[in-house]
Amino acid sequence: MTAGIVWQRRRAAAVGVWREFAAKKGGLAGLGVLAVIVVLALLAPLITDQAGLDVVHAPGKPLRPPSGEFPLGTDIDGRSVLLLTLWGARISLLVGFSATVLSVCIGTIAGIAAAHFGGWVSGVLLRFTDFFLVLPSLVLAIALSSVLPQGVATIILAIGVTSWPTTARLVRAQTLTIESCPYIERSKALGGGHLHIVGKHVLPGVLPLVLANTTLVVGNSIIAESTLSFLGLGDPAVVSWGSMLQRALTSGAVTGGAWWYLLPPGLAIVVVVLCFTLVGRALETVVNPRLKGERG
Template structure:
């Protein structure tokens, strides 16, 4: 009986979140376009022939302009740019999601530990976090990608272990806010341990904010992956949007006027990052209603900066 009540409340809460999210047209449009891009990337092996990615099986002429046969033209090897863009989405999205998952996991664990335990644990973890915040994450990712063997796993590791400090700071601040509430003190007074407080009270309160931040981190991870691939640090055996731009620049597509080789991967990066940004902003407005321009909290009288309308104390001069 208790479990069914809990699930009913969770379903009602999820329905309320969806109603608030769907009221944001930008977030809804970003989610729909993002779902379409992910579906095309997942169904790429079904919709296209993977063998056409091999330069020995290229069906067209090098740098052929857009036509009926090749809607986005061909690359320097005669491969379809549309085909490369679809398969490049698979690698870029894989790296973006996997690196974000690793980054958010590290940041959440560090932030929870620093906010919950405090004292010397927080001091050590915060100094460790500040070290990564001071050093540019892109420079660290480039250094790791240059040292470790080239591959998709290396790119994921390089981005994941360098992009977590912002999440850690955010989670720590939210943890301190939650643990200052009275029900946490009551739980501790009743004998609740660290695992119960963190697992039952703190983590559920932190997760919505982490989810909203995750959508923004995915966009940054995709941009970082594109930069690393553009610099030649990605996997040479796979196709991604960054590697397409790097190969287009190296083959003289810029000077040769082959705009169809440059625009598709560049626009794909812009569109996918814009989608994640719109979804993330909409989720932030759901998690923090003040961002949506909500009404003033109940129980507080609104007054202008001059203090007009504020109640005067007895004996106060006019």
């Protein structure tokens, strides 16, 4: 009976959050555009011919402007830029989401542990966090990508293990606020252990804020992946938006005036990051009571 009541309350809270989020037109628009992009990326193998990615069997001529056959023109190898953009979305989104999951998990665990245990545990974790905060995350990611074998997994690891400190700081502050509440003291007085307090009280309390922060981290991860791929540190065997920009630069598309080769991946990155930012800001307004009266 008690479990049923708890789930009813959680469902009611989720419905309330969704209604508040739906009232934010910017966040709702961003979510809609993201849904379309994700669906197109997932359906790319079904709605396009993957054979068109093979440079040996490229169907068009190099650097042809947009036409009826190729709506976004062709690249230096004669491949459809529209096809490359759709398939590039799969890798860019995969890296963005995967690196974000890794980053948020590390940051959440470190933040909760630092606030909950305190003492020397907090001191060590905070110094470790400060070390990563002081050093530029992109420089660390470049260093890791240069040392480790090239591949999508390396890019995910490089971004994930260098971008977690901001999440850790945010989660630590929220955990300290939660653990100062009277019900935490009552739980400890009744014999609640570390796992009970963290699992039943702290984690549910920080998850909404972590979710809002996650949407912002995804955008940063996509930018980081595009930057690393643009610098030639990505997997040369796969197509991503960053690798498209890098390929366009090295093939002379800029000096040749082939704007159709540069514009689609560049705009795709801008649109996706903007959408994640809109969704993140809207969620942040919903889950943070102090911001409800400041943002519309």
